[in-house]
Amino acid sequence: MIVFNKENRVFTLHTRNTTYQMKADWHNILLHTYYGPRVSGGDLSYLIQYADRGFSPNPNEVGDKRDYSLDTLPQEYSSCGVGDFRIPSIEFEPEDGSRLADLRYAGHELYRGKYKLEGLPAFWGGQEWETLVICMKDAAAKMSVELYYGVLEEKDLITRAVRVVNQGIGAVRLQRCASLCLDFQGDDFDLITFDGCHTMERCPNRAPLRPGIQSVNSLRGTSSHHHNPFVILCNHGAGEDYGLCYGAMLVYSGNFHATAERTQLENNRLVLGIDPYNFCFTLAPGESFTAPEAALICSPNGFGQMSRQFHRALREHLIRDPCKGERRPVLMNNWEATYFDFTADKLVEIAEGTQGLGIELFVMDDGWFGSRDTDLSGLGDWSVNLEKLPGGLEALVPRVQALGMKFGLWIEPEMVSENSRLYREHPDWALGVPGRPQARGRSQLVLDFSRREVRDSIYEAVRRVLDSADISYIKWDMNRSLSDVWSAALPANRQGEVYHRYVLGVYDILERLRQDYPNLLIESCSGGGGRFDAGMLYYTPQIWCSDNTDAIDRLRIQYGTSFCYPVSAIGAHVSASPNEQNGRVTSIETRGAAAMSGAFGYEMDLSRCTPEEREIIRRQTAFFKEHYDLIQRGDYYRLSDPFADPHTAWEQVSPDRREALVTLISGPTRAAAPFRRLRLKGLDPALRYTVNGQGAYPGDVLMEAGWPLPIPRGDYQSMQLYLSAL
Numbered sequence: 001m002i003v004f005n006k007e008n009r010v011f012t013l014h015t016r017n018t019t020y021q022m023k024a025d026w027h028n029i030l031l032h033t034y035y036g037p038r039v040s041g042g043d044l045s046y047l048i049q050y051a052d053r054g055f056s057p058n059p060n061e062v063g064d065k066r067d068y069s070l071d072t073l074p075q076e077y078s079s080c081g082v083g084d085f086r087i088p089s090i091e092f093e094p095e096d097g098s099r100l101a102d103l104r105y106a107g108h109e110l111y112r113g114k115y116k117l118e119g120l121p122a123f124w125g126g127q128e129w130e131t132l133v134i135c136m137k138d139a140a141a142k143m144s145v146e147l148y149y150g151v152l153e154e155k156d157l158i159t160r161a162v163r164v165v166n167q168g169i170g171a172v173r174l175q176r177c178a179s180l181c182l183d184f185q186g187d188d189f190d191l192i193t194f195d196g197c198h199t200m201e202r203c204p205n206r207a208p209l210r211p212g213i214q215s216v217n218s219l220r221g222t223s224s225h226h227h228n229p230f231v232i233l234c235n236h237g238a239g240e241d242y243g244l245c246y247g248a249m250l251v252y253s254g255n256f257h258a259t260a261e262r263t264q265l266e267n268n269r270l271v272l273g274i275d276p277y278n279f280c281f282t283l284a285p286g287e288s289f290t291a292p293e294a295a296l297i298c299s300p301n302g303f304g305q306m307s308r309q310f311h312r313a314l315r316e317h318l319i320r321d322p323c324k325g326e327r328r329p330v331l332m333n334n335w336e337a338t339y340f341d342f343t344a345d346k347l348v349e350i351a352e353g354t355q356g357l358g359i360e361l362f363v364m365d366d367g368w369f370g371s372r373d374t375d376l377s378g379l380g381d382w383s384v385n386l387e388k389l390p391g392g393l394e395a396l397v398p399r400v401q402a403l404g405m406k407f408g409l410w411i412e413p414e415m416v417s418e419n420s421r422l423y424r425e426h427p428d429w430a431l432g433v434p435g436r437p438q439a440r441g442r443s444q445l446v447l448d449f450s451r452r453e454v455r456d457s458i459y460e461a462v463r464r465v466l467d468s469a470d471i472s473y474i475k476w477d478m479n480r481s482l483s484d485v486w487s488a489a490l491p492a493n494r495q496g497e498v499y500h501r502y503v504l505g506v507y508d509i510l511e512r513l514r515q516d517y518p519n520l521l522i523e524s525c526s527g528g529g530g531r532f533d534a535g536m537l538y539y540t541p542q543i544w545c546s547d548n549t550d551a552i553d554r555l556r557i558q559y560g561t562s563f564c565y566p567v568s569a570i571g572a573h574v575s576a577s578p579n580e581q582n583g584r585v586t587s588i589e590t591r592g593a594a595a596m597s598g599a600f601g602y603e604m605d606l607s608r609c610t611p612e613e614r615e616i617i618r619r620q621t622a623f624f625k626e627h628y629d630l631i632q633r634g635d636y637y638r639l640s641d642p643f644a645d646p647h648t649a650w651e652q653v654s655p656d657r658r659e660a661l662v663t664l665i666s667g668p669t670r671a672a673a674p675f676r677r678l679r680l681k682g683l684d685p686a687l688r689y690t691v692n693g694q695g696a697y698p699g700d701v702l703m704e705a706g707w708p709l710p711i712p713r714g715d716y717q718s719m720q721l722y723l724s725a726l
């Protein structure tokens, strides 16, 4: 619910459990007054403290009123160069070369429903949303800055976006445009970021904010393996089930920064948006720029509640799932089974090996096109390699379908190999500055997706492939970071637009795919989890979580990922043991238990499994299908922290709390292992539950007293408990 109090010009945004408030003050400065647990309302600006602080200047119109300074007051969207020396939200340069932004409230609009952002991913929905648009103006530069707020009350979600319009008569260079600024006058916070590298993504790191600026970002052109565009600010004592925390997410897949600042007065600011590095949009008179959407959830009850609200909001109001509430297929991917070394017959042999195991989709990974026998060549030539696949997809797909499976394939449309027909014909289609040899990544170059003709040509090639056979799924991969970012299609003074235009180009082609192939399931991937963000989830309902398929490393990766992203978004496969990435040996049971809390599949030659393993796999897929709704759409509870605890445990609970699934994977074994209990969460204390079909255990007992952990005999054992209310 959004309430506007006309008299004191206070905007109050209520969600079910939280309240967010701002006020246009007597100087038309938009002050942030409160964000936290839901309160009844009123004008909370009495909380704001005014004091004269040395070297904190005062706006000209306040005269000698030295206690009024933009440098100390909590701003809703911080200005630039006019007296607030904290992180600016916006920077622009009109023709006079100044770089000042003095934003003042100039009006607002309120309506039911959710605003849309053209060409950008955004949360969606109908009348359950309310929108507030606050118009800010810099009178001297004639720039208007519209602050968009979407309120999804039930999910505690507040979205934000920003649109800047040049209302002057000269060109303006926009050099920074954050999506979100959040000021807190007071409060001590920890900042949690989700960091890592290729094959070890989204590991949480937590540290108290210290004086100055702390930031994570990506300058890789993608959101990156290295930092995620999702961060948490929380009280020092906050944990899974208690304490105040704020999750902030950017719905964007390119360069970003999440910057927190602890100021001279021990106040805190968070700014989230496109990283200003090599970002500059020239706006002609009348032109506008829209910054990507950001989303906020505040939880007064710890990280668990915040995550569950993000999961619900993403599942129900961001992800557009072509399976529309139906179950997504259990898949088999040939990558780790064959790498590039396959033929049609070998693939069919592997597909035959999945017979009777409950696999529903066969995915042919990299290596089926052009001259792609290694990763040194072929990208860009999206036509079937007829030596490997005689008769093309027209011949192969029916053979796989005859085995009772759908067919899917891998593509990497944003890339080109120098050893390809496409590159020989269009060398200028790759990003790069003429006269400067580009850096290669995985021996490949990046196509300039900011250019329409490049996208059109690739899209037509992809369409020809998709139209040549009955293809139900694609895995859209992207295997390097952007470098040499320069486009032959833009003049020198507009090269600062290329990074963002590239991302818009990716979104454009993904949207076209969605429109033209509404039933196509797309899994995105960037060497695993290099572009795991809400922007991609808007177009692709699942993302390959990591190139690391080791079940035990995955426990940490999936744990970190779960703070923001739902199980249904997390591509997870059972692969061979010893594991290809780290050589670890784990049982098929453990690998299955870890992978089925994700968009589930197998990535190994199943025909090589022993009869006992095949029987276990058959039971795994049957179990997964039987409990699909619970696993994929249930409320997710982290029961332990795999970075702190040798055991990893988590739980999914059905919305009516009548069913739950607990999964536990133990760590390295030891003699004289201590006796331990696992306290369950989210159950109905008044109900009695059977556990794996046995007994009648009261919910309150299972939550307060817990369940005894089995004493592991061997490393990395798994246990699954299915609870059903009597």
Ligand code: DGJ
Binding pocket: 335, 365, 366, 410, 477, 479, 525, 526, 527, 528, 544, 546, 547
């Ligand atoms: C990187 C992906 O993450 C892998 O799963 C696989 O598809 C390879 N690329 C293929 O080149």
